[in-house]
Amino acid sequence: MKRLLILGAGTAGTMMANHLKPVLGKDEWEITIAEESKVHYYQPGYIFIPFDMYTPEEVCRPTEEFIPEGVNLVNKKIDRILPDDNKVLMEDGSEIHYDILIIATGTHPSPEETHGMLGSQWRKAIFDFYTFDGSVALRDKLRDWPGGKFVVHIAEMPIKCPVAPLEVAFLADSYFAEKGIRDKVEISFVTPMSGAFTRPKAARAFEHILVEKNIKIIPDFAVERVDNEDKKIIDYGGTEVSFDLLVTVPTNKGSAVIERSGFGDDLNYVPTHKGTLQSKVKPNIFVIGDASDLPTSKAGSVAHFEAEILTENIQRYIKGEPLMDDFDGHANCFVETGEGKALLLDFNYNQEPVEGTFPIPGVGPLRLLKESRMNHLGKLAFRWIYWNMLLKGANVPFVSSHMTEEGKKIENKK
Amino acid sequence: MEKTIAGKTVEVNEEGYLTDQSQWTREVAEAIAGEEGIDLTERHWAVISYLQDQHKQGVALSIRKIGKSGVIDIKEFYQLFPNGPLKISTKIAGIPKPASCI
Numbered sequence: 001m002k003r004l005l006i007l008g009a010g011t012a013g014t015m016m017a018n019h020l021k022p023v024l025g026k027d028e029w030e031i032t033i034a035e036e037s038k039v040h041y042y043q044p045g046y047i048f049i050p051f052d053m054y055t056p057e058e059v060c061r062p063t064e065e066f067i068p069e070g071v072n073l074v075n076k077k078i079d080r081i082l083p084d085d086n087k088v089l090m091e092d093g094s095e096i097h098y099d100i101l102i103i104a105t106g107t108h109p110s111p112e113e114t115h116g117m118l119g120s121q122w123r124k125a126i127f128d129f130y131t132f133d134g135s136v137a138l139r140d141k142l143r144d145w146p147g148g149k150f151v152v153h154i155a156e157m158p159i160k161c162p163v164a165p166l167e168v169a170f171l172a173d174s175y176f177a178e179k180g181i182r183d184k185v186e187i188s189f190v191t192p193m194s195g196a197f198t199r200p201k202a203a204r205a206f207e208h209i210l211v212e213k214n215i216k217i218i219p220d221f222a223v224e225r226v227d228n229e230d231k232k233i234i235d236y237g238g239t240e241v242s243f244d245l246l247v248t249v250p251t252n253k254g255s256a257v258i259e260r261s262g263f264g265d266d267l268n269y270v271p272t273h274k275g276t277l278q279s280k281v282k283p284n285i286f287v288i289g290d291a292s293d294l295p296t297s298k299a300g301s302v303a304h305f306e307a308e309i310l311t312e313n314i315q316r317y318i319k320g321e322p323l324m325d326d327f328d329g330h331a332n333c334f335v336e337t338g339e340g341k342a343l344l345l346d347f348n349y350n351q352e353p354v355e356g357t358f359p360i361p362g363v364g365p366l367r368l369l370k371e372s373r374m375n376h377l378g379k380l381a382f383r384w385i386y387w388n389m390l391l392k393g394a395n396v397p398f399v400s401s402h403m404t405e406e407g408k409k410i411e412n413k414k
Numbered sequence: 415m416e417k418t419i420a421g422k423t424v425e426v427n428e429e430g431y432l433t434d435q436s437q438w439t440r441e442v443a444e445a446i447a448g449e450e451g452i453d454l455t456e457r458h459w460a461v462i463s464y465l466q467d468q469h470k471q472g473v474a475l476s477i478r479k480i481g482k483s484g485v486i487d488i489k490e491f492y493q494l495f496p497n498g499p500l501k502i503s504t505k506i507a508g509i510p511k512p513a514s515c516i
Contacts, residue, residue, distance in 0.1 A: 156478065192477070194501060220498035222477050222488070236477075236492040237499075266482060295474065 001030050004314070005088060005098035007078055007257065009035035011043070011391070012289025012303035013104030014066045018393035019311040021068040024318075032072040032096060034088070038063055041132055042386055043160075044300065047167050047336065049135040050127075050247075051175045052143075056136050058383075066391045078105070080260040083282045100284050100314065103270055105255035107160050107290035107298055109134075113251035114155050116226035125231060126246045129168060130160060138247065142175070147184030148244030150176075153233060154191045155223050156251040157198075158267075160290055160298045163345070165189070165249050166196060166206055167336040172247075173213045174338035188216040190233070190241055195219055199352035202345060205369050209337055252298070254291055269293035274349070275325035277310045284317075286310060296329035296349060304390055305330040305401040330403040332358075334379035342375035344368050348403040354410055359399050361407025368408065420445040431505050438508030446506050450495075454506075458494055461486055462507045469509040475500065476512065 004020065006013045017033050024031065045059035067073045077091040087097045109130050111117040117126065127141060128134035152169045159165075169189045176182040189196070189210060196206035196217060210217050224236045232242045254268030263281045264270055271280040272292035279285040288310050289303035296302055306327060313323045329349030336342045344366050345353040357364040365374050389396060417426045420441040425433045430446070432438055443462065447454050454462075464485045468475055477500055481488040495502040501511050 157476075194498060220501075222492075224488070236488050237496055238492075266478060 002028060002099040003030050003032060003097060004100045004102070005096055006031070006033040006102045006104055007081070007088065008104035008106055008255075008289075008291070009033050009037075009040065009063050009067065009073070010104060010106050010289070011300045011386075012106070012291075012307065013102070014040065014063075014391045015303065015307045015393055016102055016104060016288060016310065017071045018066070018068050018391065019307055020314060021071055023311065023315060026070065030072070031070070032074060032098075033067060034074040034076060034078055034090070034096065035063055036075065036077040038075060040066060040391075042383060043130075044386070045383060046129055046132070046135040047164050047171065050129055050138040050142055050168070051171050052139060053171075056132070059132070061387065068392075078257045080257060081263075081285075083261070083263070083285060086284065098284075100317065101286070102310070102314075103258075103279070103285065103287045103291050104289050104303075105257050105291045107252045107254055107269075109160075109250040110253045111248070111250035113253070114223055114226060116228055117155075117248065117250060119226060119228035121226075121228045121231065121246075125244065126226065126228075126248060128248055128250055130164065130249060141245070145245060147176070147181045148186070149242055150185050150187045151233070151241060151243040151246050152187070152189050153221075153223070153241075153246060153248040154193075155249060156192055158298055159249050159252045161333070162197070162297055162299075163333050163335045165191075166210075168247060169215050170209065170213065170338040171336055173215060186216075187214070188218055188241065190218045190221045192222045193219060199347065202347075202353040202369065205343070206335075209371070213338070258291070265293055273325075274329070275327050276313055276323040277306055277327060278313070278317075278323060286314065286317075294327075294329065297331040297333065299331055299333060300386070300390070301332040302330065304396070305332075307393070308401040326402070328402050330401060332399065334375060334382060336376065336379060337371050340376050341371040341373055342379045343371045344375050344378070346403060346408070351403060351405065351408075351410065354408050356408035358407065361404065363407075429505075429511065431511050432508040435508050443506050443508065450502050450506070452495065452502070452506070455494075457486070457490070458503075458506075461491065461494065461503055465503060465507040465509060469507075474512065475504065 040061050040063045042059040045054045048054035079089040079091045081088050087095050109128050123137050127138040129138050152165050154165050176185045195203035197203040221235045223233050226233050232240045234240050254264055258264035258268040270287045272287040274294050277286055279287050288306050290298040309327045333345045334342050347353040356368040358366045358368050366378050424437040427433050491499045
């Protein structure tokens, strides 16, 4: 009996377990998945918790509920991978041997990377929202916050779900307006990038919405430290931004497991071939989701598209066939813009987000790069799709793993 | 599009980055730096050749990487190329503007 071992039962790892269970011969292959958390969090829901749009209970389900029957779930903390010995060491000293390894250990906010971030104001006037605890703490803070300088801040790229900080700024605008205190709140968006987004067309669309909502953008801001006493963030160039409430996205780093294993890059991401998802560490190690160093978004949709290609490649690898080398970096993100609307982005390694219709070219019903009520409903429906289809490895209708150019207004088509 | 820099005609994109690295010369670099209000010193040149070298090796550039390069720390990088050092220094070095991953 051979063993395929998956590290991490988040979005990516859980999907792989569900994809692979039916296709690997059960007399030949045993599938094991290692995950320390007993709770599976619906992470796209984190942006709604602070604004009382979702309850904390709505984003939590037991991890084991999504692990298919016949797959072993090992509920233990992982220490490190020993690629030369084809085994993984667990923190309790036990070992798991593998024939094929899939790394799905994700990316994690690391506030300790910024000097002063974890100082006296942490979770008092400084909040992260991309953790379960952080989003709930921010909700409690906002419920009786009287107003003041509300600063949404990105420490460093890349981050998980790169549109989430914009969504938080947009949703905050609506939230304060509904509470009748929008005139008492000054919202700014502080980013290390040169604009609201890295891809130019989408950046322009977002900048337009920011202006419309009276949200000030402060670009090219690389944070050096947080001054807890005077409540301000200071960048390496000496620019200072004062806050009464700082909502920060800390530096994101790959899992400490990768660092202990000694093969990650300087942010603990695993060097990965961008078309095949095979690691550059060893041929029998594959990587999916946020854990890789691929130049595309760290997002659940990307993991979903990767999962189809990786499922094929694992089977080819077992048969000794050449791997499919065509993952295109496809990402698809709903962006909440407040007031019950959202816009939608669809892009890949080479094609930036443009306007158009989705998922059926020329029809929609969703609109790309334009705000609409339908897009917002799509985003809310996505939670159901996530729990009931995505994690279980079912195909999402009309959406293929490769980005389609049909129905998109593409300029300078090559 | 074409642009005349330091008496030389070069190809640049809409943001002013050279599109053909072989057209880069020290004089072109000095002229671009001048447009950004920067006088190039020996420290600037050390950073420029580091960036070009990293680009040649296909390394994706980031502020964090430069801070760990041993060539310069982030503080000095900001002093040398104020207001967005990465985008300004790469422009002067004649290499593409780094796209932070999204």
